[in-house]
Amino acid sequence: WGVEARPAPQPYSLLGTTSVGPLLLNNYDLALIALALLVGGVGWWALTRTIAGKLLLAVIFDREMAEACGINVRRVFLVTFLIGSVLGALGGASTAPMISVSRGLGVDVIVLAFAVVVIGGLGSIPGALLGAAVIGLSRAAAVHLLPQAEVFAIYLIMTLVLIVRPYGLLGHERLRKV
Structure with a gap:
């Protein structure tokens, strides 16, 4: 390879x-x-x-x-x-x-998938769809407006969502079993 x-x-x-x-x-x-x-x-x-x-x-x-x-x-x-x-x-x-397929490709995909799940909310399938839409639109906008900040935009959105809604946009707090 x-x-x-x-x-x-x-x-x-x-x-x-x-x-x-x-x-x-x-x-x-x-x-x-x-x-x-x-x-x-x-x-x-x-x-x-x-x-x-x-x-x-x-x-x-x-x-x-x-x-x-x-x-x-x-x-x-x-x-x-x-x-x-x-x-x-x-x-x-x-x-x-x-x-192009490369050895480090998985890292980029995992970061995007992690951001999608965190933004949408853990355990929420509609949240994953919403998170994917948010990530896709923000990446497309960042590529055209400020290409150097494409990855930063994803982390910024993820951080803002976690500050405002710690369980994601459509996630909810789960009770822990003792």
Whole structure:
């Protein structure tokens, strides 16, 4: 691998572009948005409407009680880890053509994901969506207004949110079990 970044094949020329008024949008970017909405919708549906989703929520909210009710907590954790791994691979494979893949790429992604979760609120899926929108819009604005402060803008927003709402924008205080 070495120290050089590896570019992924660019699908932009294969899929073309779409013009919406004065804007010219890449169809690959639109496909990524559609994929994200589809995966998010299926995930939301699976968590709220299926038995497996209800089992997962039961384990998340009270592991001991779920285990006492006969739920195989280890299996739920294993399946959750596998689904998370598949989603991570899907996300990495679909965004690799947009950026060069390098050894330090994970650090940038982890910082952004951490900021999204903190801003939105731990444990809140709608909060994660809101946090992602806040981070995406602030990064886009910072790149155009002051490119040197792009990363600083993320930390500034995260700090301000934590000062005003310590549990995130849509998070709430959780009672601790003793």
